[in-house]
Amino acid sequence: MRTNRKAHGSPPHTFYIPWLSIVFKSGGDGMCDEVLLIELECKHCEVRFNICRKCYCGHVYCSSRCRREAQLKAHRKAQSRYRTSNKGREAHCRNERMRRMGKIKKTMADESTNTPPLRVILYPIVQNTKPRCSFCSVYGKIVDFFPRR
Numbered sequence: 001m002r003t004n005r006k007a008h009g010s011p012p013h014t015f016y017i018p019w020l021s022i023v024f025k026s027g028g029d030g031m032c033d034e035v036l037l038i039e040l041e042c043k044h045c046e047v048r049f050n051i052c053r054k055c056y057c058g059h060v061y062c063s064s065r066c067r068r069e070a071q072l073k074a075h076r077k078a079q080s081r082y083r084t085s086n087k088g089r090e091a092h093c094r095n096e097r098m099r100r101m102g103k104i105k106k107t108m109a110d111e112s113t114n115t116p117p118l119r120v121i122l123y124p125i126v127q128n129t130k131p132r133c134s135f136c137s138v139y140g141k142i143v144d145f146f147p148r149r
Helices: 018-026 064-084 086-101
Strands: 036-041 048-052 141-143
Touching: 064 086
Parallel strands: 036 141
Antiparallel strands: 036 048
16 A cells, blocks of 8 residues: 655655755864775876765765776776777778668767766875765765774
8 A cells, every 4th residue: 555655744765954964073173083095096097085985885086087087997898809800890891881782870979978087186185184074065074994893
């Protein structure tokens, strides 16, 4: 039996206030030492960043942009290996033959648009500021590794 959550007065789960989570997680100035952060280095751009235990789930990239660029780089490398293999060469030859015979027609919409990447200005981390998580912006204390729970 389905129940209507709004009929019972419970709040919807999609309600989100962006600044509320930071206030509750940081706990103000008195509790900022309880949140533990680890410092990681991005595998793509090699920038050091901090992350809290709540946000950490195996991160190796500092942002989604770096993750996407690294995935594209790995994909290009794999495509290059495939194109130089016998199977890749045969597939390319077969597809070119079909294209020349007029059975495959590419349009402008089929071609990917390569837009130049946006310039991102990375500011250096100032040492006299409190360390904070790069994802949720909570202040905390940097440790070498997260202790077991």
